[in-house]
Amino acid sequence: MKFVEAYPTIDELASAEEREVLRLWQGLGYYSRARNLHTTAKYISETLNGVFPDSYEKILDLKGVGPYTAAAIASICFNEPRPVVDGNVFRFASRYFGIREDIGKQKTRIIFEKRLSKVISKTAPGLFNQAMMEYGSKVCSPSPQCGDCEFNLECVAKKKGLQTRLPVKTKKTKVSDRFLNYLVFTDGSNFIMRRRSKNDVWAHLFDFNVIEGDLGKEEIFRKTREMLDHDFLIEEESQKFQHLLSHQRISAVFYKIRIDSGQIKNVKSDIGELFSVEEIVNLPKPKLIVNYLEQIGIKS
Numbered sequence: 472m473k474f475v476e477a478y479p480t481i482d483e484l485a486s487a488e489e490r491e492v493l494r495l496w497q498g499l500g501y502y503s504r505a506r507n508l509h510t511t512a513k514y515i516s517e518t519l520n521g522v523f524p525d526s527y528e529k530i531l532d533l534k535g536v537g538p539y540t541a542a543a544i545a546s547i548c549f550n551e552p553r554p555v556v557d558g559n560v561f562r563f564a565s566r567y568f569g570i571r572e573d574i575g576k577q578k579t580r581i582i583f584e585k586r587l588s589k590v591i592s593k594t595a596p597g598l599f600n601q602a603m604m605e606y607g608s609k610v611c612s613p614s615p616q617c618g619d620c621e622f623n624l625e626c627v628a629k630k631k632g633l634q635t636r637l638p639v640k641t642k643k644t645k646v647s648d649r650f651l652n653y654l655v656f657t658d659g660s661n662f663i664m665r666r667r668s669k670n671d672v673w674a675h676l677f678d679f680n681v682i683e684g685d686l687g688k689e690e691i692f693r694k695t696r697e698m699l700d701h702d703f704l705i706e707e708e709s710q711k712f713q714h715l716l717s718h719q720r721i722s723a724v725f726y727k728i729r730i731d732s733g734q735i736k737n738v739k740s741d742i743g744e745l746f747s748v749e750e751i752v753n754l755p756k757p758k759l760i761v762n763y764l765e766q767i768g769i770k771s
């Protein structure tokens with residue numbers, strides 16, 4: 472809501488700074504969506520003269536927009552009969568039509584889209600799609616309410632007793648473990664933070680220097696010494712934080728490292744930039760960092 476209030480039009484979003492856009496998105500996760508929205512707003516504003524594309528194919532060309540979003544926008548906003556296929560629709564349609572293809576495979580979406588294209592309302596496709604998603608969520612749910620279902624006489628899964636076996640999904644999401652040892656360099660009132668690269672999670676958000684790996688403290692301190700070139704004092708070691716992303720299980724420990732205020736200003740620029748507490752509050756940060764900052768008394 473804050474996001475929509477701040478950028479009520481495409482042009483306003485297009486002219487915003489990326490840092491500000493990410494800060495407003497903070498806490499919502501999936502930060503690539505915010506970056507893609509921003510890029511797309513600029514593209515529409517600068518290249519398409521501020522006019523949003525009005526067909527499925529043109530919407531699909533926008534950065535970060537896949538078949539699901541393109542079909543949702545095209546059907547709801549432009550009345551184009553394009554079926555939306557999300558997890559709820561996969562479940563409902565696979566049971567109703569008795570489709571046994573593996574929904575974990577890319578090509579299966581096309582099979583569902585083709586099947587649904589034959590039955591989608593030509594006069595109210597947006598309403599049809601919203602009803603499909605809602606029905607899959609509320610009635611044909613993981614524990615289907617077949618007794619109350621409008622379609623229980625014609626549903627293939629109900630007739631064959633396949634409700635719990637459909638949809639078929641063989642591929643499980645692979646979740647990897649990561650260990651992050653954060654080095655929180657501070658002189659007591661300023662902190663060194665860095666903007667994350669685009670090749671990892673939380674791209675372009677701000678966090679602290681990190682040494683990655685399930686390492687012993689000696690190894691972490693040795694690497695810290697190499698990084699700093701001068702003495703430092705470990706002031707505090709945090710509890711272990713656990714943070715779950717869709718594909719990663721992160722364990723993080725924060726080492727608050729006191730550096731003399733004279734020395735901290737001379738820290739090499741590749742380590743990061745110096746920010747006051749007030750400035751940190753306005754930086755876009757991953758939730759994990761927000762949680763740590765709150766624990767040390769910085770509400771951001």
Ligand code: SF4
Nearest residue numbers: 611615617620623626
């Ligand atoms: S009868 Fe059961 S399985 Fe079939 S569509 Fe209805 S709720 Fe889903």
